[in-house]
Amino acid sequence: MRSTLIEPVSLRIQRHARRRLLWLVATIAAFGCGVTTEDSTGIKPAARPPNILLIIADDVGVDQIGVYGEGTNPATTPNIDAIARRGVLFRNTWSNPVCSSTRATILTGRYGFRTGVGFVARVGEDLKDREHTLPEILARHPANRYGTAAFGKWHLNAGHGIEIREQVLAAPYRAGFSFFRGTYKNINRSYFGWQDIILQDRGNGQIELSGGGFNPEYNTSEIVNHTASWIHEFEKNRPDDPWFVWLAFNAAHQPFHKPPATLHTVDLSDPSITCKNPKPFRTPETLGPCYRAMIEAMDTEIGRLLNDELSKETLERTTIIFVGDNGSVKGVAPDSAKAFRQKGSTYEGGINVPLVIAGAGVEASGSQMPRERSALVNTTDLFSTVLELAGLDPKAVVPSTLRASRAELKGVKLPSVQTQTEVVVDSVSLLPQLRGGQSLGNGATRSFAYAELFRSGGPDPMWPVSKVVRDPQGFKLMQFYQYETQQWREELYNLNTDPNETTNLLNSETASDTARAYQRLHRQLNAIESTGWRPRASAAAQ
Numbered sequence: 001m002r003s004t005l006i007e008p009v010s011l012r013i014q015r016h017a018r019r020r021l022l023w024l025v026a027t028i029a030a031f032g033c034g035v036t037t038e039d040s041t042g043i044k045p046a047a048r049p050p051n052i053l054l055i056i057a058d059d060v061g062v063d064q065i066g067v068y069g070e071g072t073n074p075a076t077t078p079n080i081d082a083i084a085r086r087g088v089l090f091r092n093t094w095s096n097p098v099c100s101s102t103r104a105t106i107l108t109g110r111y112g113f114r115t116g117v118g119f120v121a122r123v124g125e126d127l128k129d130r131e132h133t134l135p136e137i138l139a140r141h142p143a144n145r146y147g148t149a150a151f152g153k154w155h156l157n158a159g160h161g162i163e164i165r166e167q168v169l170a171a172p173y174r175a176g177f178s179f180f181r182g183t184y185k186n187i188n189r190s191y192f193g194w195q196d197i198i199l200q201d202r203g204n205g206q207i208e209l210s211g212g213g214f215n216p217e218y219n220t221s222e223i224v225n226h227t228a229s230w231i232h233e234f235e236k237n238r239p240d241d242p243w244f245v246w247l248a249f250n251a252a253h254q255p256f257h258k259p260p261a262t263l264h265t266v267d268l269s270d271p272s273i274t275c276k277n278p279k280p281f282r283t284p285e286t287l288g289p290c291y292r293a294m295i296e297a298m299d300t301e302i303g304r305l306l307n308d309e310l311s312k313e314t315l316e317r318t319t320i321i322f323v324g325d326n327g328s329v330k331g332v333a334p335d336s337a338k339a340f341r342q343k344g345s346t347y348e349g350g351i352n353v354p355l356v357i358a359g360a361g362v363e364a365s366g367s368q369m370p371r372e373r374s375a376l377v378n379t380t381d382l383f384s385t386v387l388e389l390a391g392l393d394p395k396a397v398v399p400s401t402l403r404a405s406r407a408e409l410k411g412v413k414l415p416s417v418q419t420q421t422e423v424v425v426d427s428v429s430l431l432p433q434l435r436g437g438q439s440l441g442n443g444a445t446r447s448f449a450y451a452e453l454f455r456s457g458g459p460d461p462m463w464p465v466s467k468v469v470r471d472p473q474g475f476k477l478m479q480f481y482q483y484e485t486q487q488w489r490e491e492l493y494n495l496n497t498d499p500n501e502t503t504n505l506l507n508s509e510t511a512s513d514t515a516r517a518y519q520r521l522h523r524q525l526n527a528i529e530s531t532g533w534r535p536r537a538s539a540a541a542q
């Protein structure tokens, strides 16, 4: 790196002490239930668990991924399409409408109202140390301790101020990763000049923080370079252990730009295509090509990682998960009426994200088409799915209570969003659906999906506070918080007959089955909230 803003600094953070304590708690709980240690782990001793490569795309909805066949002008994504064709494509996956809150659901398996992350991470509304996360649990795998690393965009935490910089930047470590390299939040300046932070676990609670200079290499490619390097190094040092890699591309979040020409096939020669940031609204004709080129560049680099960087042997031992963190960006929708129904909204354009899973532990498709699942999925479900892929029983390995205490950040007040200490996990494993041929595998599937956006502060039409629930029959109930009245306004749609959500069924005389669906969904929302919903909207109204 040409400049270094952050000198290497060693921090002493008490994550390891916490891990030991949690593992002790889990073990005691298992013995308390009268089961053997072996049963309590849910381990299949003979099988080495797979590596898990979790790829997260930023601001890429189903409309941009070719294999989904939903967009009128998708990006060119042959490598993501190929992952789907090898494995399983989930048609009805809901994330939350923005980055941080979805990422928190994956890491914890819990809805945002439990973790307090309902919007873009802000102080007090970000991932707390008290949560139990995927990398923490995998790293203490009783049979094969996973190596854990995160690359690319973090953006699960907030915080600012020189005095706390090191602690803030160490957030990926506090969340359980032993290695991190990438940006703490979004790229501010350029994909060709981005702050490159490195965290390295040195053991005994010591973490080294370095880097921080502006890396001039193309971000999308560098993230893959760093991922590949870490995997190669890990496999050399710990050849018998699996790894869990959180590969969170900054792409295709703004700043919009023209990627290196070798990484995409989009013609960006028209001088009107400026790819200029910001305000991507109402200009899909000039930003759309850049956006699609950025997605294609990401796809190209995913292909390079899988086909060139990872050995065949490694690939065979790896489960690949590709998921979007929220819908496509506003302003690139071909239909301008949808411009405000994409990222940031709880309409389908904001929360229906791509999810494809293939590789180790996933039954091969056996045809040129992916096995497609229409079952409802929440991004929370990836939590239990990953644990079960690793041979772990979530019920046995997730502690029943949150941490009683957490490391405080000096100088930052972190208000408690909720006071519950019981860990409620909102995660349904997809493992049965990764097997079982073309027919739906056995196993529990969701009777509803849920998404939300909440935040403190006043009304903002760009980010409406809302919560939504849908059922497998296609009925979707939306509630929007009205600041003036402090009441919730409702809309009801039938996604099967009205996928664009144009006809609010509550505006007219409803058929009896619609009325029943409304009552059912209403009860469902109440049931979810009764398990601990803290009405952040009331905070928002303050």
Ligand SMILES: [Ca+2]
Residues within 6 Å of the ligand: 058, 059, 098, 099, 253, 325, 326
């Ligand atoms: Ca995002």
